[in-house]
Amino acid sequence: MKNTKLINRRNFLKLGMKASGGALALSAIPIQLLADDEVTVDEPLAQAMGYVTDATTVDTAKFPKRAGEAGASQFCNNCALYAGKVDDEIAPCSIFQNRPVRGLGWCNAWVAKS
Ligand code: SF4
Structure with missing residues (x-):
């Protein structure tokens, strides 16, 4: 009976180790998904x-909103x-369901911060 208890305790501990390892693996997934979820052009x-990762490359003939000084x-x-x-290299954009876009990017839905 004592042996059974030891085995059960040992198995329980093994199971706990596996579960915590699994939890660690699961907690790493969202970070990887976030990094991979950046909007692509x-x-x-x-x-x-008209999203671009470098706003200076916008075709202003096609998107006149970004033409001129303003x-x-x-x-x-x-x-x-x-x-x-303003100094974040990348951050979520609500137009793209809060997926990350480049801070130096641009799209035709641009609206000035108030
Ligand atoms: S300009 Fe604004 S709306 Fe367009 S991708 Fe950038 S943050 Fe999003």
Whole structure:
């Protein structure tokens, strides 16, 4: 009977170790998913919105909103929909269901922060 208890305790501890290892592995997944979830310029919505990761490359003939002096100051990092600080390299954007976009990027939905 005592042996059974020891085995059970040992198995319980092994199970606990496996479970905690699994929990650690699961907790690492969201971090990896977030890093991999950045909006890319070739996605249909990004293309429709004219999203680019470098705002200085916007085709202003196609997107005149970013033309001229006022347009040249538009970047994701000063857009009202950018959920980051002005010096954040990357942050979530609500247009893209809070997936990360580049702070120096731009799209045609740009709205000045108030
Ligand atoms: S809505 Fe604003 S933050 Fe989002 S991609 Fe367009 S310019 Fe960037």
